[in-house]
Amino acid sequence: MPSDPSATQPASGTFETPVDIRWGDMDALRHVNNAVYFSYFEEARVRLFAAMGLDGAAGRYGVLAHASCDFLKPLMYPARVVVGMKLVRVGRSSLELDCWVADAGDPGILHARGRNVLVCTDAATGRPLPWTDADRQALDRCFAA
Secondary structure, eight states: OOOOTTOBOOOSSEEEEEEEOOGGGBOTTSBBOHHHHHHHHHHHHHHHHHHHTOSSTTSEEEEEEEEEEEEOSOOBSSOEEEEEEEEEEEOSSEEEEEEEEEESSOTTOEEEEEEEEEEEEETTTOOBOOOOHHHHHHHHHHTOO
16 A cells, blocks of 8 residues: 555554443354454444544544454353554544454453554545544544553
């Protein structure tokens, strides 16, 4: 991916949110279905955007442009996990996040690791919009070390 001249140095902290594993998240093998990990990442993104005040009410929202996940260790019900994100890059209208699913009781135990790229989008036109200074400040607050 070419370098974005408008990209800024991201904040160095993490954004974390707890998620309870639901009975329905399991598959026939009694572990959390692989597709559900993407739902956990989605839940964390929704909570991040709510914390930023970017919930679509102002006619702008974040659209997922890329999602990947490496499955490291099976996750079984019942459990509580922490879904974490680290801001890797903030471009003109995109941002890149490293994501993970960790055991809430022992955050050193990772169950999955992934990457998300999001684009700030105009709700009416679907076209990318640049992040505002207020958005960048909100990101700094959400990812404060």
